[in-house]
Amino acid sequence: MSSTVIEAAGVHKVYRRRRKPPERALDGLDLVVREGGxxxxxxPNGSGKTTTIRMLLGLVAADEGSLRLLGRPVPQALPQVVGAVGALVETPLFFPTFSGRLNLRLLAETAGVPRARVEEVLETxxxxxxxxxxxxxxxxxxKQRLGIAAALLKRPRLLILDEPSNGLDPAxxxxxxxLIRRLGNDGRTTVFLSSHLLSEVQAVCDDVTILARGRCVASGTVREVLQGRSSDDVRVQVADPAGAKAVLEQAGWTVTPHVPDGATTPDAWRVHGVPDPAAVTRALAERGFFVSELSRISADLETAFLELTQEQQR
Incomplete structure (x- = not known):
């Protein structure tokens, strides 16, 4: 069995502020992150992700429960394991008028890292x-990639990335x-990725943990989390898309463009909430529209995420 790099058991955290009611950030969080990948x-916002990361890095103390990083309790043993942990939290800060190479060389010198390592991470x-x-x-x-390079200087066993794609353009x-996929595949570093871009997470992650209201509501491989969750949506292609859309909406369905994974333009209609796909075929045929393709859309991580967090909210 693979060893673990992060463990949390029954972790609670309440922020108490003057003139405001207490804010419960974590409510008995249990979390296990296995080594590798x-x-x-x-x-969602306010679910406790940032608080958890700050606890792992020794920036916030838990009220109750236990945390372990690379098998050692934190914050007690953080000085012994922090050298094997790299982190990029929020926007990376460097000397603006220095080159990327010089910024990394200064960091490497401070950390006692050989200069040759700077060239390695720049290539990475x-x-x-x-x-x-x-x-x-x-x-x-x-800038984000340079921040990741800085976090990799010490050859960490664990790399913690908090919203590394925030604000970036598609390129x-x-x-x-x-880059994250390559790091996860090299077998030397476990990447712990906090992100709100669910399609990106599904594209690069091996395992996933979903939080809601300070609790873990799902954890496992991406396949395990999606297993058994059907979107009840279907993909429909017809020769006259505009006419078919009008017919389906008149029949009471919500119809939106279907954009395949990795594409930027729709290739068909997505009809939402269809437990019986034959009903779509029948509704269209009765009005003289004939389906060229109809297929069930598998549940994706976004669908599972919304279902799980809304269930917890209720």
Whole structure:
């Protein structure tokens, strides 16, 4: 059985503020992250993701429960394990007028890391060609990749990334996604990825944990979390899309464009809430529209996420 890099058992945290009611951030959180691959950490705003990450890094103390990082209790043993943990939390900060290479060399010198490691991490994040450009001239995606490079300097066993694609354009999101996938596949670093981009998480993660209201509501491989959850949606293609849409909406269904994974344009209609796909075929045929393709849409991570968090909210 694989060893674990993160464990949480019965963790509670309440923030108490003047003139405001207490805010319960974590309510008995249980969490296990096994070693290897990419583990997605999901939850709506206020679910406790950031609090959990800050606890793991020793920035916030739990009120109750226990936390272990790389098999050691935190915060008590954090000084012994922090050297094997890299983290990128929020926007990375570097000297704006220094080059990416010089920024990393200064960090490496401070951490006692050989200078040769700087060149290795620059290559890992695909910044070698721009390493001598000033940091302030980098795009947001390049800045994020330099931040990940800095977190990799000490060859961490665990890399914690908090919303690394936040604010990036599609090209930047793609670059960060491919980088995370490579890191998860190299077998040396476990990536713990907190993100709200569910399609990106589904594309790169091996395992996933979903939080709601400070509790774990689902955890396991992506396949296990999706198993047994049907979207009850169908994909429909017809020769006259506009006419078919009008017929289906008149019959009471919600109809939206269906965009395949990895695409940017729709290829068919998505009809929502269809327990019996034959009813769609029948409704269209009665009005002279004939289906060229009809298929059930498998539940994706976004569907499962919304169901699980809404169930917990109720």
């Amino acid at each position: 990419v583990h997605g950490f999901l939850g 994040v695909d910044l070698t060609a721009r390493a001598d450009d000033r940091f302030k001239g980098y795009s947001l995606g390049m 930047g999101i793609r670059d960060v996604r491919e």
